[in-house]
Amino acid sequence: MFYRPIVDPKPLPHDPFKAIIAPRPIGWISTLNKDGTANLAPYSFFNGVQDEPPMIMFAEGGPKMGIDEPKDSVRNIQETGEFCVNIVSDALKDAMNVTSAHLPYGTDEFVEAGLDKGIAKVIKTPYVAASPVVMECKLHQIVPLLGNGQMVIGEVVGIHIQDAHIKDGILDVTSYAPLARLGYRDYTSVMDVFSLNRPGQS
Numbered sequence: 528m529f530y531r532p533i534v535d536p537k538p539l540p541h542d543p544f545k546a547i548i549a550p551r552p553i554g555w556i557s558t559l560n561k562d563g564t565a566n567l568a569p570y571s572f573f574n575g576v577q578d579e580p581p582m583i584m585f586a587e588g589g590p591k592m593g594i595d596e597p598k599d600s601v602r603n604i605q606e607t608g609e610f611c612v613n614i615v616s617d618a619l620k621d622a623m624n625v626t627s628a629h630l631p632y633g634t635d636e637f638v639e640a641g642l643d644k645g646i647a648k649v650i651k652t653p654y655v656a657a658s659p660v661v662m663e664c665k666l667h668q669i670v671p672l673l674g675n676g677q678m679v680i681g682e683v684v685g686i687h688i689q690d691a692h693i694k695d696g697i698l699d700v701t702s703y704a705p706l707a708r709l710g711y712r713d714y715t716s717v718m719d720v721f722s723l724n725r726p727g728q729s
């Protein structure tokens with residue numbers, strides 16, 4: 528089959544776009560609002576975009592989400608210029624899901640999900656203490672997308688890794704099984720890993 532998104536009538540009962548770009552890592556974004564209240568929400572339009580210096584992006588959805596105002600995470604980042612990316616282990620999936628609820632501005636989703644806060648070292652925004660890996664970030668740029676979407680690009684200025692997940696100097700992702708989003712309501716957790724040498728590498 529072939530179709531042109533937006534232009535052609537719905538080709539399938541459910542939009543397959545997110546199932547095509549799968550698996551997507553989940554950036555569990557913690558922020559502070561101007562009054563100092565914490566906010567926490569998952570974003571699967573999330574990825575690293577370069578490693579020297581390390582930079583990441585996440586994006587909030589456009590008109591499909593039916594919301595004209597920026598989401599709380601983006602609004603807070605506009606106001607404070609900083610955020611943390613918390614990595615979601617398989618064990619944290621239910622807590623992550625609780626924090627995806629659309630709650631009134633100023634609601635602390637750490638409290639809603641029963642999560643303890645860790646104190647960041649470089650920035651002021653708290654992080655999810657139970658997350659195996661956390662990146663403290665400073666805002667680099669917010670890029671408007673087509674529709675009402677916005678992409679937040681951040682510089683990673685601090686990285687926390689729980690010692691239990693470092694084995695022989697390597698970050699062992701299988702020890703915490705990072706959660707990733709597929710299409711529809713589906714998820715996967717990374718438990719199965721194999722290595723490949725690039726051509727010319729031994």
Ligand SMILES: Cc1cc2nc3c(=O)[nH]c(=O)nc-3n(C[C@H](O)[C@H](O)[C@H](O)COP(=O)(O)O)c2cc1C
Binds near residue numbers: 570601
């Ligand atoms: C696994 C998962 C991934 C999500 N990814 C996105 C995303 O990439 N972009 C987006 O706009 N909303 C995404 N959402 C929905 C937001 O988490 C939800 O709208 C949330 O209420 C936003 O919170 P905030 O207003 O506190 O930022 C996702 C939800 C889940 C459960």
